[in-house]
Every structure is written in structure tokens, then in C-alpha cells.
Amino acid sequence: MSEQQYAISQYPDVDEVYARLNNLISQPMRSVRPEKMQEYLAYFDNNCKRSKELTDEAKTYIPGGVQHNLAFNYPFPIAIEKAADAYMWDVDGNKYIDFLQAGGPTILGSNYAPVREKVTEMLQSCGPVTGLFHEYELKLAKLIQQHMPSIEMFRMLGSGTEGVMAAIRAARTFTKKRIVIKVGGAYHGWSDSMVFGLHVPGTGRLESAGIPWGATSSTEEFFPNSLGALKRQLILNRLLGGTAAVIVEPVGPESGTRPVPFDFNRKVRELCDEFGALLIFDEVVTGFRLGLGGAQGYFGVKPDLTVFGKCVTGGFPMAGGVGGRRDVIMTFAAGIGGIGKKAYVGGTLSANPLSCVAGYYAIKEMERTNAPVIAGKAGDRLTAGLNAIIEKHGLPFVAYNQGSIVHLETSGVMLLDFRNPIRLAKELKPRKHMIEQMGAAYMANGLITLAGSRMYTSMADTDAVIDEALSRFEAVLSECV
Numbered sequence: 001m002s003e004q005q006y007a008i009s010q011y012p013d014v015d016e017v018y019a020r021l022n023n024l025i026s027q028p029m030r031s032v033r034p035e036k037m038q039e040y041l042a043y044f045d046n047n048c049k050r051s052k053e054l055t056d057e058a059k060t061y062i063p064g065g066v067q068h069n070l071a072f073n074y075p076f077p078i079a080i081e082k083a084a085d086a087y088m089w090d091v092d093g094n095k096y097i098d099f100l101q102a103g104g105p106t107i108l109g110s111n112y113a114p115v116r117e118k119v120t121e122m123l124q125s126c127g128p129v130t131g132l133f134h135e136y137e138l139k140l141a142k143l144i145q146q147h148m149p150s151i152e153m154f155r156m157l158g159s160g161t162e163g164v165m166a167a168i169r170a171a172r173t174f175t176k177k178r179i180v181i182k183v184g185g186a187y188h189g190w191s192d193s194m195v196f197g198l199h200v201p202g203t204g205r206l207e208s209a210g211i212p213w214g215a216t217s218s219t220e221e222f223f224p225n226s227l228g229a230l231k232r233q234l235i236l237n238r239l240l241g242g243t244a245a246v247i248v249e250p251v252g253p254e255s256g257t258r259p260v261p262f263d264f265n266r267k268v269r270e271l272c273d274e275f276g277a278l279l280i281f282d283e284v285v286t287g288f289r290l291g292l293g294g295a296q297g298y299f300g301v302k303p304d305l306t307v308f309g310k311c312v313t314g315g316f317p318m319a320g321g322v323g324g325r326r327d328v329i330m331t332f333a334a335g336i337g338g339i340g341k342k343a344y345v346g347g348t349l350s351a352n353p354l355s356c357v358a359g360y361y362a363i364k365e366m367e368r369t370n371a372p373v374i375a376g377k378a379g380d381r382l383t384a385g386l387n388a389i390i391e392k393h394g395l396p397f398v399a400y401n402q403g404s405i406v407h408l409e410t411s412g413v414m415l416l417d418f419r420n421p422i423r424l425a426k427e428l429k430p431r432k433h434m435i436e437q438m439g440a441a442y443m444a445n446g447l448i449t450l451a452g453s454r455m456y457t458s459m460a461d462t463d464a465v466i467d468e469a470l471s472r473f474e475a476v477l478s479e480c481v
């Protein structure tokens with residue numbers, strides 16, 4: 001491991017980021033000029049014909065034509081045939097620089113051969129699943145603990161969503177309290193109790209179709225970075241039987257789209273201690289991406305429980321788990337005899353040999369290559385280049401990064417919330433449409449982003465890849481009027 005252990009070389013000046021974002025949202029939108037946008041949209045009709053055929057046909061069999069939330073791209077989804085390192089190729093043979101990186105798990109780059117080979121060996125010897133114990137479960141748990149000492153025990157599960165569900169259940173069982181507080185706008189997966197205050201702070205049950213009121217009645221949200229509001233809720237909850245846990249994404253909701261001040265996590269830790277609530281870090285994105293010690297190592301804050309996903313299997317299926325304090329994790333029932341009430345967890349395919357071997361070697365490769373730091377440097381280079389383009393063209397856009405998590409805000413849609421409902425009602429749709437268009441414009445220029453506003457860099461992003469990407473970004477951004 002080189003001197004720098006974490007992906008973040010310099011923590012963003014959060015006040016400055018918000019000042020720039022507020023400036024962005026206070027102005028009319030600066031979109032790609034309409035004639036140019038028509039040209040970009042024509043790219044899809046002319047160059048992505050097979051993608052269109054496939055995803056049109058899929059609409060007959062699959063609701064919406066695509067299954068993954070990140071794949072609902074404007075003007076229509078593209079179908080991918082091949083992925084390697086920093087690139088993806090669609091079924092029409094178009095090549096893209098891939099800043100989606102599957103939504104975050106592939107810090108080593110897509111389809112990384114050394115891990116794939118270990119997985120293939122496992123498939124040949126054992127197959128993907130047996131239902132019984134495999135040594136790699138132990139190896140993975142020990143390796144995680146070695147890098148994140150707060151993980152005294154680890155329970156592997158099927159996804160980040162399951163990890164969050166399990167963490168909340170363990171927290172409630174352990175504390176014997178009911179209420180869980182999250183940050184408004186944060187995404188912690190799609191379990192019943194967490195589809196609350198989703199994406200836009202203050203929206204509560206707006207997206208809770210199909211979820212009974214009872215399932216969200218013990219979930220509360222507070223506005224991003226409002227420690228005063230959190231404290232007030234903790235005080236109030238004391239009268240209602242207490243708070244079982246506060247769950248946060250340590251860089252801020254939506255992978256730091258609303259970034260937190262550096263000392264935010266420490267202050268939340270203090271409040272949790274004061275009120276007897278457990279602190280859950282959702283490190284589904286940050287775990288290993290920010291460094292092998294995770295966000296908890298970077299911020300120097302010890303959570304009671306940590307949720308894992310994505311990087312924990314290096315992009316292989318069934319990426320999820322929860323780890324933390326021995327006394328809390330021991331509340332889980334499965335596999336543990338004993339007395340008292342236990343929190344139930346399960347999963348036919350959880351902790352299968354394939355996922356565990358993938359996770360073990362992905363983390364070993366991250367250790368060997370220093371991938372999180374290399375990916376972080378690529379994120380720094382991309383961000384610096386984007387800011388130079390923004391300045392050169394006199395645009396109000398905002399680029400900042402937390403290592404390999406890069407944000408490029410062009411519409412400011414993420415800054416809208418229920419504190420200003422009139423602006424929210426008026427601007428949500430057009431500003432959302434603008435980032436859809438930006439995403440399409442980038443894609444027509446051979447760049448795949450997450451929803452037109454976020455990029456995950458990986459170890460495969462060499463300087464040459466980033467510089468090529470920057471010239472493509474400039475082609476789009478210079479057309480914004």
C-alpha cells in the first residue's frame with residue numbers, strides 16, 4: 001500500500017460546493033442548444049437500431065423494457081454486449097467510456113480478469129452454490145475485519161437492500177426501540193421501511209406505493225446536514241420510546257450528491273451516543289471505493305453497524321452484507337443457537353461460494369494494486385478537467401468529487417426540496433428532463449454516466465482515458481446556451 005490509503009486526496013470545500021449549487025439553481029437552465037440536441041438524439045436513431053429493437057420488444061415481456069433503474073435511459077435504453085476495463089460496447093458495436101461502472105462496484109474496472117479467473121475456478125470445482133459452509137465465507141469476513149476493525153462480525157447477504165433491512169432489524173432487536181432516522185433524499189435500497197423520503201428530502205411517503213403505512217410509520221427523515229433537526233427528533237423520540245438507529249451514507253445522500261461537512265459523521269456519532277441510538281453507516285457505495293478502510297476509516301468514525309454492497313463482491317452477483325459490533329450482530333438468528341429473541345435473516349443464495357470468492361479476491365486485488373487510490377486520482381483529474389471546461393465556457397455548472405465519486409451538476413435538480421415547495425413543483429420536471437438530455441448528449445459522444453450527473457471512476461481510468469473523456473465532455477458542455 002502506498003502512502004495515500006484513501007481515494008480522497010482533498011475533501012471538497014462543502015460550503016463552496018453549496019454556494020455554487022445555489023448559484024446554479026437560482027439561474028435559468030443552460031441546456032444543450034436545441035439543434036445540437038436534435039443531432040445527438042439522431043445518433044440514437046441512426047446508430048443504436050438494434051438496441052431500440054431489443055428494448056422495444058422487451059417492453060412486451062418486461063415492464064418498461066429494462067429491469068434496472070439505472071438502465072432507463074433517454075431517449076431509449078441501449079443494450080450492452082461487452083464490457084472491459086474502462087469501456088462498454090453496445091449491441092450495435094458502439095464503444096463508450098464507462099463512468100457508470102455498474103453503479104459503483106467495479107473499482108478495479110469492468111470484468112477484471114484476475115478476479116474473473118478465481119470465480120471461474122470456483123465454478124468449476126464447486127459451482128455457484130451448495131447451501132453449506134465454504135471456507136471463502138470465513139476468508140472474506142476476516143479480510144473485511146482486517147481493513148475495517150469495527151466489523152467484529154460480518155453477515156453476508158444478497159444485496160445492499162438486504163443489508164440495510166438486516167441492520168435495521170438487528171438495531172431494533174438490540175436496542176428494543178422502534179424508530180429509525182435517515183437523511184431525507186438518501187437511497188438505502190428499496191425495503192418497505194426505507195422507501196421514505198426518497199431522492200427528494202421531505203417527500204416522506206411520496207414514492208411508497210404498495211407499502212402499508214405501518215411499514216414506514218417508524219421511519220423518520222431529517223433534512224441533509226441539519227444536525228439541529230436530528231437532535232430535535234432524537235429528543236422527541238425519547239418520549240415515544242426512543243430511536244433504534246440513525247442511518248447515514250457517510251459522504252452524504254446519493255453518494256454525496258448532497259455532500260456532508262467533514263465533521264458531520266463525528267457529530268452524528270456523538271448524538272447517537274447521547275441518545276442511545278445505534279449508528280449505521282451505509283457503505284454500500286463507499287465501502288472499499290473510498291479506500292480499504294471505507295468511509296469509516298477515512299472520517300475516523302466508528303459506526304455500530306456497517307452495510308455493505310457493490311464492491312464487497314467486486315461486481316459479482318449477490319453483493320451485500322452487514323457487519324459491526326459483536327453484541328449487535330449476535331442478535332441474528334440464522335446459524336446461531338441460544339436464548340432470547342433473535343432477528344431473522346435468510347437467503348437461499350446468500351454467502352454463496354461464488355460471491356465470497358469474488359469478494360475475497362476483489363479486495364485482495366484492491367490491496368495489491370491500490371485500486372481505490374488510483375481510481376480516486378482519476379476522479380481528481382476528471383473533476384479538475386470538468387471545472388476547467390466549466391470556467392472556460394462561463395457556465396454555472398458544478399463539478400466536485402469525493403475521490404472516485406464524481407459529481408457534475410448541470411441542472412441542479414438535486415438541490416430542490418420540500419423547503420421550497422413552489423420552486424420544487426415548478427422546476428422538478430424541467431430540471432430532471434435537462435439531466436436526461438445531458439445524459440443522452442454524453443452518450444451520443446461516447447460517454448456513459450449515471451443519470452447524466454454522476455460518474456464512478458475505476459483503476460482502469462488511465463490519464464489517457466480521462467483526457468479523451470474530457471474532450472468529449474467539452475464537446476457537449478460547449479454547446480450549452
Ligand SMILES: Cc1ncc(COP(=O)(O)O)c(C=O)c1O
Binds near residue numbers: 161189249
Ligand atoms: C447507498 C446505498 N445503499 C443501499 C443501496 C441498495 O443496494 P442494492 O442495490 O445492492 O440493493 C444502494 C444502491 O445503489 C446504495 O447506493
